[in-house]
Amino acid sequence: MFTGIVEIIGVVSELNQQSEDGGTTLTISNASDILGDCNLGDSISVNGTCLTVTSFDKSSFKVGVAPETLRRTNLGSLKQGSNVNLERAVSASTRMGGHFVQGHVDTVASILKVEPDGNAKTFRFQPRDKSVLRYIVEKGYVTLDGASLTITKVDDEEGWWEVMLIAYTQEKVVTASKKPGDEVNVEVDQIGKYVEKAVEGYFSKGSSGEPAILQKMVERIVDSRIQAAK
Numbered sequence: 283m284f285t286g287i288v289e290i291i292g293v294v295s296e297l298n299q300q301s302e303d304g305g306t307t308l309t310i311s312n313a314s315d316i317l318g319d320c321n322l323g324d325s326i327s328v329n330g331t332c333l334t335v336t337s338f339d340k341s342s343f344k345v346g347v348a349p350e351t352l353r354r355t356n357l358g359s360l361k362q363g364s365n366v367n368l369e370r371a372v373s374a375s376t377r378m379g380g381h382f383v384q385g386h387v388d389t390v391a392s393i394l395k396v397e398p399d400g401n402a403k404t405f406r407f408q409p410r411d412k413s414v415l416r417y418i419v420e421k422g423y424v425t426l427d428g429a430s431l432t433i434t435k436v437d438d439e440e441g442w443w444e445v446m447l448i449a450y451t452q453e454k455v456v457t458a459s460k461k462p463g464d465e466v467n468v469e470v471d472q473i474g475k476y477v478e479k480a481v482e483g484y485f486s487k488g489s490s491g492e493p494a495i496l497q498k499m500v501e502r503i504v505d506s507r508i509q510a511a512k
Contacts (some may be wrong), residue, residue, distance in 0.1 A: 284372060287369065288454055294363065297356075309344050310368065326345070326369070326371070330355075356427075365456045365459070394407065421434075425467075426457055426468075429458055433445055
């Protein structure tokens with residue numbers, strides 16, 4: 283699990299495609315600031331994607347990227363020299379400055395436009411999978427390339443949302459240098475998913491066909507009223 287507070291920006295120094303399974307091995311350099319306490323098997327978020335460290339030295343580490351991950355994320359478009367957002371998994375002493383981020387990318391989104399607003403920048407995004415829009419709410423959280431950001435505007439009909447990057451954030455994340463047409467990894471706030479499933483439980487029948495929870499509650503109330511009236 284992560285916080286969505288990007289620690290450093292690393293650089294892809296090597297890509298090796300695995301012909302047997304279609305996956306790729308990435309070597310990320312300029313990462314010494316986050317490798318002092320690294321161990322084999324640790325999780326590091328690379329552009330918001332939780333990946334496992336398979337080897338490392340003082341300034342670089344390697345991760346394997348499965349074909350499914352390449353299809354679902356923008357990691358497949360990385361090239362030698364590409365910059366990536368990096369964050370170590372949370373520890374017991376980590377401050378939760380962002381929000382709970384799993385590192386499980388839901389979809390990618392294309393940048394529709396970038397507009398300056400003083401020394402800030404407003405980015406408009408349109409997701410490839412439109413179903414994620416139901417979890418996008420104004421002033422809520424969204425994770426873009428691993429960075430926890432606040433949604434400033436949403437248009438469900440046209441299928442886009444906006445976030446604003448202040449000057450400080452622009453220096454800390456790769457998204458700030460991206461242009462219209464570029465893609466970002468998107469992870470929606472997982473709390474919304476849990477709430478949705480919990481609410482569905484009140485209205486949907488159980489797996490064995492038993493009545494929905496809400497129906498059971500109404501029936502109990504009606505039965506108790508009938509008994510009281512007798």
